[in-house]
Amino acid sequence: MAGEPAAAGDITGAASTSTVEGALAVLPGPRAEQPGLEHEWQRAVAAIVRAPVIDLICHINPDGDALGSALAAGLALRSLGHQVRVSFGDDPQVIPQSLSFLPGQELLVPAAEVPDVPELVVCFDVAAESRLGLLHDKAFAAPVLVVIDHHASNPGFGTHRLIDPAAPATAVLVDELLRRLGVPLDQQLATCLYTGVATDTGSFRYAATTPATHELAGRLLATGIRHDEISRQLWDTSSFGYLKVLAAALDRARYEPEQAGGRGLVWTWVPYQDLVLYSVTVEELEGLIDVVRRAAEAEVALVLKQDPDGTLRGSSRSRGAVDVAAACAELGGGGHVYAAGFAVREDVAAAVDRFRAALDRTS
Ligand SMILES: [Mn+2]
Numbered sequence: 001m002a003g004e005p006a007a008a009g010d011i012t013g014a015a016s017t018s019t020v021e022g023a024l025a026v027l028p029g030p031r032a033e034q035p036g037l038e039h040e041w042q043r044a045v046a047a048i049v050r051a052p053v054i055d056l057i058c059h060i061n062p063d064g065d066a067l068g069s070a071l072a073a074g075l076a077l078r079s080l081g082h083q084v085r086v087s088f089g090d091d092p093q094v095i096p097q098s099l100s101f102l103p104g105q106e107l108l109v110p111a112a113e114v115p116d117v118p119e120l121v122v123c124f125d126v127a128a129e130s131r132l133g134l135l136h137d138k139a140f141a142a143p144v145l146v147v148i149d150h151h152a153s154n155p156g157f158g159t160h161r162l163i164d165p166a167a168p169a170t171a172v173l174v175d176e177l178l179r180r181l182g183v184p185l186d187q188q189l190a191t192c193l194y195t196g197v198a199t200d201t202g203s204f205r206y207a208a209t210t211p212a213t214h215e216l217a218g219r220l221l222a223t224g225i226r227h228d229e230i231s232r233q234l235w236d237t238s239s240f241g242y243l244k245v246l247a248a249a250l251d252r253a254r255y256e257p258e259q260a261g262g263r264g265l266v267w268t269w270v271p272y273q274d275l276v277l278y279s280v281t282v283e284e285l286e287g288l289i290d291v292v293r294r295a296a297e298a299e300v301a302l303v304l305k306q307d308p309d310g311t312l313r314g315s316s317r318s319r320g321a322v323d324v325a326a327a328c329a330e331l332g333g334g335g336h337v338y339a340a341g342f343a344v345r346e347d348v349a350a351a352v353d354r355f356r357a358a359l360d361r362t363s
Pocket residue numbers: 006010065066125150169170200
């Protein structure tokens with residue numbers, strides 16, 4: 001279920017503003033909306049500016065918001081004279097092909113190169129301690145652990161907590177960090193931040209997108225970045241092999257109108273042999289659920305992806321009338337009402353049977 005809580009936060013993190021004036025009143029960014037958050041910002045920035053060496057880490061299996069945020073902060077702090085390392089707790093570290101254009105990747109180091117007791121760690125988009133992966137113990141060994149995140153589910157860890165569930169992306173909070181550090185936006189920073197915001201807002205489509213989000217996008221575009229090229233890399237580019245895996249998965253899809261309390265379930269699965277046959281990585285399948293969930297007839301969508309060891313990893317989505325987090329919890333997973341996941345060691349028929357039964361109890 002790696003990635004599911006982040007995806008859920010991306011979809012459900014909306015902060016409604018009752019009027020356009022109300023939204024504009026809080027421009028340019030989400031700050032001081034929670035009591036104490038302004039104080040946390042001041043403490044965190046004071047600690048960061050004093051630290052000669054800073055380790056910037058994002059969550060395992062990084063997406064555009066996680067990696068874009070960490071790299072933008074790394075580039076900015078390097079420009080201020082800090083020694084910076086950017087890392088994440090996977091071994092090996094895999095950067096999705098869709099993010100290969102991100103600037104600042106020369107700052108990346110393997111998790112093993114992060115010291116056992118770092119001086120100061122900032123972690124980005126890490127909704128839960130488990131998402132630190134191999135860097136968990138090192139992050140908690142640091143005397144200062146700054147947590148910059150936008151997931152409502154974040155339990156609140158670290159010594160400095162810049163957690164704003166109203167922010168549609170962690171990259172929005174990094175923009176605020178740069179403002180407080182006095183680092184002006186340039187094209188490299190803007191490319192990283194635009195990637196983060198575009199990723200987590202589904203290209204500015206999700207409900208968490210506000211006037212402030214578009215205001216930030218405007219400032220990013222004003223640096224001259226090629227947002228059309230970024231968008232093509234993020235959304236409109238895949239290998240031919242992925243198209244073949246997608247075609248097979250759609251051909252295998254089943255629509256079951258009686259499931260989910262009569263609201264309908266659409267589901268499919270991807271056998272590991274398809275990935276081998278078409279030379280496709282499992283990371284390339286992240287967007288498959290977004291194709292399957294388009295089926296208007298179904299309230300709930302489910303995609304099962306088979307790992308080499310036979311583990312099935314499920315990603316599910318709901319239109320809102322069914323709590324898929326509750327259903328996935330019955331299979332040992334979790335997430336949010338609209339987006340959740342699980343991992344099981346059983347065959348496809350058994351896994352889908354259990355998911356159907358769990359939906360029946362939660363619909
Ligand atoms: Mn995010």
